[in-house]
Amino acid sequence: MRGVVLKNAFDQPPPFRMILVDHNEIEQSLPGVEEIPVIEVIDHHRIGMPPTTAPIRFTADVVGSTCTLVAMMFRSAGESLPAGLAGLLLGGIISDTLLLRSPTTADLDRRMCDWLSKIAGVQPEELMDELLRIDSPLAAKPAHDVIHGDRKDYSDGRFRFSLAQVEESNLELLRQRRDELLVEMKKLLDEEQLDFVGLLVTDAVRETSELLITGCEELIRNLPYAAVAENLFVLPGVLSRKKQLLPQILAITATLQDQR
The missing domain is CATH 3.90.1640.10 (inorganic pyrophosphatase (n-terminal core))
Known part of the structure; x- marks a missing residue:
């Protein structure tokens, strides 16, 4: 009978198995994934998943994709x-x-x-x-989609934060939509009780990025980048969220925690 959950169903293992692709941290996966057995991982990010109850196939390497x-x-x-x-x-x-x-x-x-x-x-x-x-995200997409399209959540001690990234050949669009994007970022900040939210907008052709960030003022003051407007920084030569921006952010959060 459809739509009816029988008592013995609660004692049965989930009828699904999960393969995590391009991520392995539970916080970055689907809601409820911790209830489903993970049988394989294919990823190139840092390893942050909890231990598994049985051996699994784990394919990972230091590659760009x-x-x-x-x-x-x-x-x-x-x-x-x-x-x-x-x-x-x-x-x-x-x-x-x-x-x-x-x-x-x-x-x-x-x-x-x-x-x-x-x-x-x-x-x-x-x-x-x-x-x-x-695909010009800042020209065609609403602010919500820009922020949530390619977003990664992180935690480091007392800090919980989110970093999004988009590729855009016209960085002037970021400055034009700065206030609108900040409203969406502050909404995310409040809804998920994060310490700060950043949006990295990258121009691959010119090999530069700009960072729009809001939240923890102490962290923002310690960013080693030149500010071009309030909450907006220019990052020459920075193309990678994972390998260039994230380590810099984690270094600052570690320093701030040591000072407490």
């Missing part, structure tokens, strides 16, 4: 890869690594990029141009 690891799994298994799927994985790699310019880029990213490019029949530069042309 999880798509690189997925492509390598196809290649190692000798599986044929359709051109469309190769193009999809290629798009993921060049987007994550900002056309292989990000400091997170590894040799394996470059090798898989070459391999996928031949299968898909498209050059990475051409695909990147097309992605930038059709």
Whole structure:
């Protein structure tokens, strides 16, 4: 009978199994994931998941994109890869690594990029141009989607915070929408009781970013970046949230905690 939960169902194990892709920290996954057995992880981020009750397959490496690891799994298994799927994985790699310019880029990213490019029949530069042309988040998306589209939540001691990132070729749009974006960021700050929220807007072509941030004033005062407006900083040469911005943020939060 549909829609009825029987008593013995509460004693049964969940009928689902979970494979975590491009993340492994429970806080970044779906609500309720802690109730579902995780049987595999494919990721390139720091390891922050709790212990599992049984051994699992864990594929991780220091690369710029999880798509690189997925492509390598196809290649190692000798599986044929359709051109469309190769193009999809290629798009993921060049987007994550900002056309292989990000400091997170590894040799394996470059090798898989070459391999996928031949299968898909498209050059990475051409695909990147097309992605930038059709996806200008600050020109087309509402503030909520800009903040929540590619957002990572972190915790470090007493600090809980969120960092979002978008790629944008016209950074002037950030300054035009600054107040609107700050309203959405402060809403997130209050709803999830975070200490601060940051939005990293990256121009891969010019190899620079700007950071819009709100929340903990003590942390904001300690940022080693030049302010161009209230809550807005310019970060020349910074392209990676994970490898460049996050370590700087964690260094500041660690210092602030030591001072308490």
